Amino acid sequence: MIYVGKWCNLTTMRILARLTNIIALRRRLPVAQFSTSSKRHAQFSYTQGAGTVPLRGVTVGRLLQEQTEKTPDREAVVFPAVGVRKTFAQLLEESDRLAAGLLSLGLKKGDRLGIWGPNTPEWVLAQYATARAGIILVNINPLYRSFELEHVLQMVECKAIISDVRFKDQDYYDILFQLIPEMASQKPGNLRSHILPSLKHVIMMGDDDHPGTWKFSDVMSAGSDEQRRSIVDLQDRLQFDEAINIQFTSGTTGFPKGATLSHHNIVNNAYFTGQILDYHNRETRICIPVPLYHCFGMVIGSLMMPNHGATCVFPSPGFDPSTALKAVQDERCTSLYGVPTMFIDMLNHPEFHSFDLSTLYTGVMAGSPCPIETMRQVIAKMHMDQVTVCYGTTENSPVTFQSHRDDVIEKRVSTVGHAHPHVEAKIIDDNGEIVPTGTPGELCTRGYIVMLGYWGDEDRTKEAILPDRWYLTGDQAVMDEDGFVRITGRIKDMIIRGGENVYPLEIEQILYTHPKIQDVQVVGVPDKRLGEQICACVILKDKQTATEEEIKEFCKEKVAKFKVPKYVQFVKEFPLTVTGKVQKFKIREEATRSLGLLHVT
Numbered sequence: 001m002i003y004v005g006k007w008c009n010l011t012t013m014r015i016l017a018r019l020t021n022i023i024a025l026r027r028r029l030p031v032a033q034f035s036t037s038s039k040r041h042a043q044f045s046y047t048q049g050a051g052t053v054p055l056r057g058v059t060v061g062r063l064l065q066e067q068t069e070k071t072p073d074r075e076a077v078v079f080p081a082v083g084v085r086k087t088f089a090q091l092l093e094e095s096d097r098l099a100a101g102l103l104s105l106g107l108k109k110g111d112r113l114g115i116w117g118p119n120t121p122e123w124v125l126a127q128y129a130t131a132r133a134g135i136i137l138v139n140i141n142p143l144y145r146s147f148e149l150e151h152v153l154q155m156v157e158c159k160a161i162i163s164d165v166r167f168k169d170q171d172y173y174d175i176l177f178q179l180i181p182e183m184a185s186q187k188p189g190n191l192r193s194h195i196l197p198s199l200k201h202v203i204m205m206g207d208d209d210h211p212g213t214w215k216f217s218d219v220m221s222a223g224s225d226e227q228r229r230s231i232v233d234l235q236d237r238l239q240f241d242e243a244i245n246i247q248f249t250s251g252t253t254g255f256p257k258g259a260t261l262s263h264h265n266i267v268n269n270a271y272f273t274g275q276i277l278d279y280h281n282r283e284t285r286i287c288i289p290v291p292l293y294h295c296f297g298m299v300i301g302s303l304m305m306p307n308h309g310a311t312c313v314f315p316s317p318g319f320d321p322s323t324a325l326k327a328v329q330d331e332r333c334t335s336l337y338g339v340p341t342m343f344i345d346m347l348n349h350p351e352f353h354s355f356d357l358s359t360l361y362t363g364v365m366a367g368s369p370c371p372i373e374t375m376r377q378v379i380a381k382m383h384m385d386q387v388t389v390c391y392g393t394t395e396n397s398p399v400t401f402q403s404h405r406d407d408v409i410e411k412r413v414s415t416v417g418h419a420h421p422h423v424e425a426k427i428i429d430d431n432g433e434i435v436p437t438g439t440p441g442e443l444c445t446r447g448y449i450v451m452l453g454y455w456g457d458e459d460r461t462k463e464a465i466l467p468d469r470w471y472l473t474g475d476q477a478v479m480d481e482d483g484f485v486r487i488t489g490r491i492k493d494m495i496i497r498g499g500e501n502v503y504p505l506e507i508e509q510i511l512y513t514h515p516k517i518q519d520v521q522v523v524g525v526p527d528k529r530l531g532e533q534i535c536a537c538v539i540l541k542d543k544q545t546a547t548e549e550e551i552k553e554f555c556k557e558k559v560a561k562f563k564v565p566k567y568v569q570f571v572k573e574f575p576l577t578v579t580g581k582v583q584k585f586k587i588r589e590e591a592t593r594s595l596g597l598l599h600v601t
Contacts, residue, residue: 044434045427045441045479049419055448056271059238059263060131063306068092076305077124078313080327084121088305091128098129099231100223105160105189105201105214109134109234112156112246115293116140116149116172117164118317122205122216123292124302126162131263132231134238138246138258139293142167142318143560146175147510148256153179153196156246156258156455160201162216165208167317169561173210176202183212240264246455247295249394249501256506258455265397266295268448270303272421273399277335277362277388279308285359287313287333289324289342290499295398296367300390301337321345325355332359336384339367339499340374341530347377357382362405366390367499368531369487375413391416391487393473395464396449400425401485415484423447426470427479440488443477444470493584495524495532500562502534504584507565510558511536511551516544521574523588525567526600535567535591539574546570567595 056063072089079085086094107113113135115126130137138156140149142164153161163172177183180193183202191200191212202213209215240263248256274280288301292314304310315327319338325346328336338346343365346352360383365375370389378384386405389412392398403417411417419425426434427441435441450471453461465471474491495502504522511520519539524532540546548568555564575586592598 043436045437045439046434047419047425047479047483047485049421049423051422053272053275053421055264055268055422057240057264058267059235059240059242060244060267060303060306061128061238062235063267064088064092064095064128064131065235067306067309071309074309075311077121077302078311078331079119079121080313080330081316081323082121086121088309091124091305094220095125095128095132096228096231097220097223098125099133099135100227101219101221102129102133102135102160102223103227103230104222104224105219107133107135107159107201109238110136111159112136112138114138114140114153114156114158114161114163116142116144116161117205118142118167119288119292119297119314120164120205120317122162122164124312124314127292127298127302131244132235134234134242134244136243136246136260139248139298141248141293141560142170142291143562145558145560146178147558148560149175150179150195151255152248152258153199155256157198158196159198160203161199162203163205165204165206173204173213180212183210186212188212188214238263240267243452245298247293247298247394255509257457257460259394260452260455261397262452264448265451266299266303267307268422269397269399269420270299271307273300273364273390273402274304274308274310275421276402276404277364278386278405279304279310279335282334284308284310284335285313285331285333286310286335286337287315287324287328287331288337289315289319289327290337290339290367291318295392295394296337296339296364296499299398300364300366319345321349322351325349325352325357328360329356334359334361336360336363336382338363338365340365340370341368341498343374343378343382344371344529347374347381352381360384362386362388364388364390366392366399368496370413372413379409388412389416391485392449393471395451395471396445396473397451400445400449411484415480415486417485418483419445419485420447420449423449425479425485427477427485437479437481440476440478442491443473443475443485443487445473446470493523495522495534497524497527497532497534497562498530502563504534507534507536507555507559507563510555511538514551514554516540516546517551518542519574521582521584521587522565523584523591525588525592525595526597527566528600533567534563534565535569535595536565537569537571537574537587537591539571567591569594 068088076088076091077086204210204213205216243260244263245261246258290296292298313331316323363384389403390399391401401416403412424446426444429441446469476488478486493504507522508520518541521537525535527533551568575583
């Protein structure tokens with residue numbers, strides 16, 4: 001994203017310049033040069049995914065009901081670690097029970113409900129219960145600390161939150177109690193927090209009682225028969241263009257932004273992703289070790305149940321290579337998802353060859369650039385000869401490009417494939433003009449995929465989405481004459497660490513509050529397993545001393561673990577341009593050299 005504040009005039013000028021140039025360019029170019037097919041031979045870097053199948057005009061809740069009517073007794077979801085299996089009929093019935101329970105607490109259509117925790121059966125129930133009730137589900141990263149949690153709950157004014165008890169080193173109730181100490185003396189459903197005035201209900205998973213909170217099981221049984229009937233009746237009134245989900249992306253201002261998605265966004269994105277994977281023609285069982293809070297798990301994963309009648313298998317609360325491989329074997333999965341790091345860890349598991357993966361034929365590798373050698377090993381050693389690569393952003397629901405199962409191997413391992421059906425894409429230069437094929441530039445997308453906007457943030461929405469609905473990805477890409485796209489870098493300074501997006505300024509803003517730090521720049525440096533690691537380059541104040549561990553410990557108390565820098569370097573100055581702008585690419589190059597990482601690719 002472009003900075004706001006003192007840069008707002010520059011932002012406005014950039015947008016106007018792009019619009020002017022794009023209009024002028026379109027007037028100059030013959031229409032025939034803009035092919036509507038994903039197979040194309042064109043001079044300019046513009047493509048449109050062929051849409052031979054119409055978009056689906058249906059809500060998530062209605063879609064689940066329709067699929068249940070077709071396959072009521074088919075397994076919909078499996079959580080082998082806790083022994084939970086639900087058929088489509090059970091999933092729909094329990095989702096409506098939870099939806100009715102939420103109505104009994106006073107939640108209504110349009111209210112926001114946060115879900116905070118790893119992959120659990122309660123997470124999936126919350127996803128479909130909120131969709132059935134028209135409540136907007138707010139996905140919260142399970143690794144968030146109190147600083148981040150407070151920000152996102154305030155931003156979208158959550159009326160309720162469903163929280164797990166603990167995950168890894170996270171004690172969720174303790175973090176909530178730090179934010180809302182009033183819970184100690186208040187009854188469930190009657191919270192009055194001076195920090196989070198909109199939050200009225202905290203719902204805890206598990207069987208333990210926690211002061212000031214509801215138990216998840218109690219909410220499941222709280223709804224009346226009349227409220228359950230009202231949930232069924234509501235399906236005829238909910239609109240597919242309405243907001244149903246908010247997912248957070250780290251912001252360049254140092255704080256997460258809430259990408260607001262509609263039923264239409266996520267239903268269709270899951271549908272077409274599944275079609276390319278051939279889910280509509282086969283009985284499909286998907287192993288999903290990626291997190292539900294992320295679009296990868298929730299949209300490309302969970303929404304395959306109502307869209308294609310797929311069975312979704314979630315091996316464990318968090319990723320573990322052994323449990324993922326075992327789930328593929330025991331549940332006879334046909335498809336496997338993961339970011340490249342996950343596939344690397346599974347391929348390098350000491351007992352990899354003892355697992356029977358012969359039922360696999362496809363899957364999705366996404367979340368960060370896919371190493372070519374890793375892709376080749378996945379195809380050769382995991383029986384996934386039809387594996388595909390997906391590329392996109394949360395703001396795009398998320399998939400915009402996907403390789404096809406029958407693409408030649410060279411294209412599948414070196415590009416992100418073609419534009420999705422009904423999706424336009426172009427690559428532009430700094431002036432907003434479409435570049436010739438083979439020329440790098442900024443990738444832009446348009447179509448049903450584009451989010452409604454950033455929740456409550458019109459300025460940043462306008463920075464991301466131009467008036468003609470083109471979304472600026474900030475990613476550098478190259479398009480060939482056949483419409484295949486290769487991502488070559490990031491215009492933004494985003495770091496992708498093992499599939500997690502990390503924006504340097506978010507960490508910098510935290511480190512600026514350290515009493516010993518004068519200035520700091522955070523960059524990504526190469527890492528063989530995770531793709532990138534975080535390096536903080538720090539200038540200390542005069543007469544101050546600090547250690548790497550001290551800086552890391554400071555971060556651990558304030559941000560999620562994956563955002564804590566692995567490396568801390570103390571420097572005297574930063575390279576600057578003539579105008580005083582920090583040259584971040586030079587900092588990255590020097591950090592890579594001094595850390596001895598030049599050999600890492």
